[in-house]
Amino acid sequence: MSSDTPGTDASPVTQTARRAREAAAELAPLPRTARDGALLAVADALEARAAEIVTANGDDTAKARAAGTPDAIVDRLTLTPERIAAIASDVRDVVALPDPVGEVVRGSTLPNGLELRQVRVPLGVVGIIYEARPNVTVDAAALCLKSGNAVLLRGSSSAYASNTALVGVLRDAVAGAGLPADAVQLVPGESRESVKELMRARGLVDVLIPRGGASLIRTVVEESTVPVIETGVGNCHVYVDELADIDMAVDILVNSKAQRPSVCNAAETVLVHAGIADAFLPRALAALTEAGVTVHGDEAWQRAGADVVAATDEDWGTEYLSYDIAAAVVPSLEAAVGHIRRWTSGHTEAIVTRDAAAARRFSTLVDSTAVMVNASTRFTDGGQFGFGAEIGISTQKLHARGPMGLPELTSTKYVVTGDGHTRG
Template identity: 75%
Template sequence: MSTEFLKVAHAAREAAAELAPLPRAPKDEALRVVADALVAHAAEIVEANAKDVEQARAQGTSEAMIDRLRLDEARVGKIAEAVRQVADLPDPIGEVVRGSTLPNGLELRQLRVPLGVIGIIYEGRPNVTVDAAALCLKSGNAVLLRGSSSAYSSNTALVKVMQDALEGTEVPAGAVQLVPGQTRDSVKELMRARGLVDVLIPRGGASLINSVVEESTVPVIETGVGNCHVYVDAEADVDLAVQILLNAKAQRPSVCNAAETFLVHEDIADAFLPRALSALAEAGVTVHGDERVAGHGSGVVPVTEDDFYAEYLSLDIAAAVVGSLEEAVAHIRKYGSAHTEAIVTRSQRAARRFVSLVDSAAVAVNASTRFTDGGEFGFGAEIGISTQKLHARGPMGLPELTSTKWVYTGEGHLRTSEGTVVAG
């Protein structure tokens, strides 16, 4: 490993040991200081971000991806507000997960503790730099941040502001570190840092996530891409269904909780599709639909198998007519990414069946997929949305960034071949 990487990794390791025993008050105060510093230095953060945006445009990056990259003073203000929200959240560290008094008199408790040093590998969005740092600090963890080279200037500026702010607090400034370098070698170093890094969390596209999962020697919490679905049931309210679909797709198409496919029951297709296709066209959305969808609108593009698998992150959406709720679920299971699926229906029975059959991290009933988000769920900023089934699933907030330790207290308890005895 390079000297530069080892320097930041060891600094994070040392900071994690200092940070872990801190009570809530100094951590909250440090986060508020960081939030104030972000606002105070917003102009220079935006100036650094402008370099990244200019470079992205020169490289022909899509406007959807540039939107994920771009910062202005209003967005910096929202990032700072998310940090303040994290400061206001309950501290999970020290929480008793389980506790009991054993028959032999030992008092047993399972307590939440920090994971230690968390590595975050992520793409594009520089707000993740601050969100991840805030959640890690609040949960008593140090963080090694490896954002994409496309946001390097932005991330460098953000980390410097946070480190400078932490210098005057009880939280060690070394707890927030930017992994040096912009090449894949620095990513590999982070993935191979077993013993220095306790867990890795990749956040980005499928290729990034798969690469980290397959190549890392450090344990990984797998986040997932967002191929989200909206299913319009036979008993849906058409007006409501159109509004939910339009919001799920067009409100902000470049994010992982935007809808990428909608499915409509054949019994309501004639009433729903003309209105939905008109509303989507007015919003600038291109519909990639099957023959039955195309029969209700001249602007529909023929759908392909790849379209159903796609996370467009753009004003595009795949569409199909299905014969039943079960067919919709089968489609979602085949093509979906286990992120978020929504059903629009007036039938409680249909809603319950959809919820029970869909195997995804989040399921929405008569609501937009856009609500699958740590902030919307009341977690403050999120570290990512996990689509795996181990440890953490769905939006990952503070409790998901902890492990546990067992503590048992006795009065001279000794274990013997005959059983427990108490010394004294």
């Protein structure tokens, strides 16, 4: 696709992407004060127009209930005045974060006198494809604007009315603050075709970030011609080493699994060294049962508890996102690492041990975005890492890996300054 001026012959999605391209060019050179001013206007507008947003959201939640959508999903879809106020507060928090644009990553004076600087610059046009939660609409837009990017938002059809209302508020606020309104756009259409068009808008969209379930992420990664930052699927493991403190291990396991089981950094498998299994399994089973967790275990776990469900290969590869966990006893740390290498999604793994050498070996051998030593898997999060906010957790290795804050929404360019230098 070309990136020329929008034409009447282009599809609505293509025209939207072209307008975003033009807006990105206007946005990139603006100072931090302009971008922060727009974000403060966004926060104020969200609160001022909360009733309008709640009304639109009511249409979505009514349709969801009529379709028999589970209560937990309806709750994630629901916006209330209190939730909108919290979203506005989050936007103000983004304003307070350091500005990544223009940061000098490295710089030096070369032997020939040329001054070399590598500086952070916006990615350009960022497309976000996401499911259900309309708060992501505002979160993603705020982070993209803060980092100088135009954003194309493609939420699920279940939140279409909510997202339409939210983007209307965002665009009005951004334009009122003197920034191009097309820096924030909702991708038109509710069909899969509009998603496919966005995924194929190479040359107009610089990067796509999918946020949602495994099926959504796999589809975007496999079918997109636009570069994709793969995020979020979390088949996370907790390994309890032979020299673990049992009280600590039980606490970390239960927190990793049950503190909030529906998120990508919740543990889905626990592996226990055979040398500590007899002491640990009864304690762990009692604590997991009290937390409402169903254990899908191997023979050792089944012998330890009558309510343990027999595990299958499907369990080892499952991201439950529920009060379920797969469980196995392993003969060694190396066996635990081997299991993780086979089944992990590359998100987060944890080891519980008092042996510093075992912790170092586990951390070295495990190849995931985050390795926790004597800490819950639930800490893999931009807010918990002190980044202030995140647009997702990348499980790939190029450009960004792990929780993605503002710096990960930038690229870099080299600025080379000479004094009439020519190359001989």
